[in-house]
Amino acid sequence: MAVTAGAAPRRSNQRAACAVLAVALAGCSQGPSAVTIRPVVDGPSDDMDATPLGLDTVEMSVAHAGGADQKLQLFKRGQALELSGLPFGDDLVVHMWGPDRDVTDNIAYGRTCVVSVAADAPVPEPHLFFSRKGKFATLDIRPVTRVAGLSIPYLGSALLIAGHDDDGPVTEVERFDPSTGEFHPVGMVGQRDQAVQALFTPPNGPQRALVIGGSANNLGVNDIDVIEGLNDGLMRMSVATSDMGRVGLTATTLGNGNVIVVGGRIPGGPVVGDIDEIAPSASDSTPLPSKIAMLAHPRAGHTATRIGDARAAEVLIAGGADDTGTPVGTAERFDPLSNGLIDTTASPPIMVHPRSGHAAVPLIDGSVVFIGGLDATGPVRELEGYRPGVGFFRYSNAVLSVDQAVVDFATTILPDGRILVTGGRAGPAGGRIERAYVIDTNPFDGTPIITPTDSMMYARAGHQAVLLCDGTVLITGGAPPGFPAERYNPPDTGRR
Structure with missing residues (x-):
């Protein structure tokens, strides 16, 4: 079936996508069947606020991922959205603007994940x-309701795992694939809440x-x-034995693909420094x-942030x-080359505001920004x-307002390097x-600039937010049972 400017897509969001294009470009008719590629528009x-209304035209292009357009075409009301004469390649991306990318007030955008076109x-x-x-x-x-669950970007899709609902831990694993629009369960894992996630990339294995x-x-x-993707699109679930049964721990993927797991607290027991x-x-x-x-300062509810992409x-x-609930002010640095902590006794790194339950996000200039959390007196803004x-170091005038979240929020690094902070308390x-x-960040001095953006449709805390392979952000969980997922569509900057 060819998709026209106004046609309904298949699989998920059929009514939604037809509504988008029917309102924008009118009519759900079919075009010719002999085309090279027919993108399915979701x-x-x-949600009329997010739907691009009143579009008379859309523009579509095909490009190699990160490269310049190979083919560009403008579609008017009622035309079939189909592109022919495309180059072969295993790294192609289809872009779509409304009304078109060169108009200063273009209001809508979308792109596919990377696709392969072969003879x-x-x-x-x-x-x-x-x-x-x-x-x-x-x-x-409508995903399974889960609070404090995980959303893992894996093989171009998003895996939703763990967390709890009103009845206890959630064991069902769900997968959303933006390249097909499909959302479905893929398996079960053992009961666990307050878990952490990491991607493990061995040099000679998947x-x-x-x-x-x-x-x-x-x-x-x-x-x-352990979750491993198979060639047929299925997921293999297995279990590895450890003694890391802790909460408030962290898991960080190193530059060599290994993972380090740091600290945490044994439920009902002490904070550990493992x-x-x-x-x-x-x-x-x-x-x-x-x-x-072993940590010099055992802790739980901390962050462990890899600084840079280098192997070391x-x-x-x-x-x-710590064990008394007092925030730990002294930071520690792990060196993957020595598999140990760097000796900072002579000049220990001390936080401006010792805090726990915060987020630490690396910035494109090599620094790290710390957001929210609690100190000994309450919220850290x-x-x-x-x-x-x-x-x-302290920033100048980088302070959250009293109605912005300091705990149970989610952070996502957008394709243009900015940080999206959603929900929380x-x-x-x-x-x-x-x-x-x-x-x-201010391009002159690196100071963070905090700018309110569109609000989510539903209030959420302890939710999941994951960047998808098309540059959008999938938001799930952290809300009452039965609430639908949401998807944030950032500007097209950085999404080539």
Whole structure:
């Protein structure tokens, strides 16, 4: 079936996408069947705020990922959305603007994930999510309700794992594939809440998604759930044994593909200072955990942030609380070359605002920004930074407002390098909020600029937010049962 400017797509969001294009370009008619590629256009579901209304034209292009357009075409009302005469390649992307990319007030954008077009393969029909830029759009999918769950970007899709609902831990694993628009369960894992995630990439084996730690029935979960994608699109679930049954721990992928797991608290027990490494076994590259070091300052509710993309990039361990609940002010640095902590006794890195339950996000200039969290007196609204060779420092005028979240929020690095912060609570006893904001950096002095953006349709806290392969952000969970997922469509900058 050829998709016209106004035609309904297949699989998920059928009514939504037809509504988008029917309103924008009128009519759900069919075009010629002999085309090279027919993108399937998805869109918001019953969400007029995110739906691009009143479009007389749209513009589509095909380009190699990150490259210049190879073919560009303008479509008027009623024309079939189909592109022919495309170059062969395994890294092609279809872009769509409304009304077109060169008009200063273009309001809508969408792109596909990377697709392959080959002479000896079936013609692809990739999905493209098209909506107003800078808006949250409601989707026609309703994931399993989960709070404090995980969303893992894996093999171009998003895996939703773990967390809890009103009845206890959630064991169902769900997968959303933006390239096909399909959302469905893919398996089950053991019961666990407050777990952490990491991607494990051995040099001689497939990448795997790991779910580590957490608790079930007030006991720590020692097993690691290992998820591996197969060639037929299915997921293989397996278990690796460990002794990392802790909450408030962190898992960080190193530059060499291994994972370090740091600190945490044994449920009902003490805070620990263990640093474990998950490395490939010598026989078959399966993940094998082992204890390699100890923190000088045991902590839970901290962050562990890899600084840079180099194979030997160090990890900054900051914040968290000790056994007495007191925030830990002294940060520690892990060196993957020595598999140990760097001696900073002579000049220890001290946080401006010791905090726990915060977020730490790397910036494109090599620094790290710390957002939210709690200190000994309550919410921390002042952002602070860390830069290698400088240490922690205070920003000028980078302070969250009293109605912006400091706990239970989610952060996502957007394709243009900005940080999207969604939902959460303005205090530890506050209600869920729907507000969102974007953190950009001043190009002259690197100071964060906090700018409110569109609000989510639903208030969420302890939710999941994951960047998809098309540059949009999938928002799930953290809301009452039955609430639909949402999708944030950033500007097209950085999404080539």
